Amino acid sequence: MRIKPVGSLLGALALAISSVLVSAGAAEASPPRWVMTVTNLPPAVGAGSAMGYQVQITNRGPSNISQLFLVTKTQESPAYVVTSQGSCAAPGSGPLGCTLGALGAKQTVTVVVAYTTPFTDTGDPGDPVFQANSNGLTYSDGGTSHGDTLTDPNETGTVISTDPDFAGGFALSDLTVSTNDDLSDTNKQATSVDPPASDLVVTAQDGPSVSFTCKRICSKAFGEWSAIDVGNGQRFDTFFPVTLLMRASDAPNNLSQIKLAHVLDNGTTVQLDQCTTTLENCIVVSPVGTNVKITAYLDQNGGIRGIR
Numbered sequence: 001m002r003i004k005p006v007g008s009l010l011g012a013l014a015l016a017i018s019s020v021l022v023s024a025g026a027a028e029a030s031p032p033r034w035v036m037t038v039t040n041l042p043p044a045v046g047a048g049s050a051m052g053y054q055v056q057i058t059n060r061g062p063s064n065i066s067q068l069f070l071v072t073k074t075q076e077s078p079a080y081v082v083t084s085q086g087s088c089a090a091p092g093s094g095p096l097g098c099t100l101g102a103l104g105a106k107q108t109v110t111v112v113v114a115y116t117t118p119f120t121d122t123g124d125p126g127d128p129v130f131q132a133n134s135n136g137l138t139y140s141d142g143g144t145s146h147g148d149t150l151t152d153p154n155e156t157g158t159v160i161s162t163d164p165d166f167a168g169g170f171a172l173s174d175l176t177v178s179t180n181d182d183l184s185d186t187n188k189q190a191t192s193v194d195p196p197a198s199d200l201v202v203t204a205q206d207g208p209s210v211s212f213t214c215k216r217i218c219s220k221a222f223g224e225w226s227a228i229d230v231g232n233g234q235r236f237d238t239f240f241p242v243t244l245l246m247r248a249s250d251a252p253n254n255l256s257q258i259k260l261a262h263v264l265d266n267g268t269t270v271q272l273d274q275c276t277t278t279l280e281n282c283i284v285v286s287p288v289g290t291n292v293k294i295t296a297y298l299d300q301n302g303g304i305r306g307i308r
Contacts, residue, residue: 032105033060036132038152041112042201042229044159045169049177050079051158052114052170052201057132057150061105070098070111071139073122073129080114080172080199088113096128097137114170114199118160126157165207167191168229173198179206181245183291189246191226196240203229204242212263212303217271221261223250223306230301233265239280239297242304251292252308258285260296263303271307272296 034057041052059065068086075095081088086100088111100109118125131139132150140149158169164180164187171177174195181190191204210225223246230240244260252258260272260283275282279297286293296304 032063032065034058034065034103034132034150035060036130036150036152038130038155040126040156040158041114041170041232042158042168042203044161044166045203046167047160047162049167049169050114050116050172051126051160052080052112053128053130053158055111055113055130055132055152056108057100057103058108059103059105064105065103065134067134068100068103068109068132069134069137070096070100070130070132071137072096072131073139073141074115074119075121076115076117076119076128078113079116080112080170082112082199084110096130099137114172116172124157126160127155130155163205163207165209166203166205168193168203169201171195171198171200171202177202177204179204183245183247188250189224189226189244191228192243192245193228193230194241195230196236196238197231200231201229202231203227206244210303212305213267214261214263214269214303214305217269218261218305218307220308221305222252222308225303225305227303228298228301233301235300237299239299241279242296242298244294244296244304244306245288246292246294246306248287248290248292251294251306255285255287255292257308258292258294259283259307260294261305261307262296262298264300265302272304 037056039054045051077092077094078096079091088098122129134148167179168177176192176194178192179190189206191206193204195202206224206226210227212225262270262272272283275284284295
């Protein structure tokens, strides 16, 4: 839609209705090309864990967006929200409502939000259904009008898993994330992660469906693979503990022989030996009743498995 000069009454009326275009010193302005991308943090969560979402809105220009809002179809209140500009209603105070202000051409605003319960009012228990608009803090079911509402056409709901071998989601605290620790012939390993911080992705998964490529140092592997995702792969400046628990009968008799293979996100495999001094990229092995506990101190995620 092209706006006529401000001297035109019709053009001025269209400008007032859209509340979108700002053209400082220009006789004419083209509508901004804006896009929204929703990323699930993470794509799947364990039942009872928080679901996080990153919403990015980019104005590809050429015009500015004079006022921008972000809302959701769900009326559930988020438990966590942070924005790179503007402000959002406080967590627990009602449905998501962010007043983001102006968004200039070639600029992006990012909002991260998390919920603790599935949604019952959107048709998908894992999807809050985000909508950006230039009209205010009200969700519109009427579709796009004058180009003033925006959704992500590829937005999908977070998968809520009931698999006991999978745990975690968007961690709102630094509490331990653990898979099922009731060890048996059908559940040979449990995995737990103590997050280095809160408000980030933390998941753990083990069991026969988890695998990583590891050749030479894994020739004498034991136990199962455990997949760890902490902070979507970022590297931390502190080392956090990841613990594997298995029955003693499934581990080497000589505990001093135990090591771990750590497959990084880039495919590199690192051997973790038992710690001697500092707790950094090494492991501590200890018997716990009829089980064996192997705690690795890592600064990044990936896959880990016992080796000897």
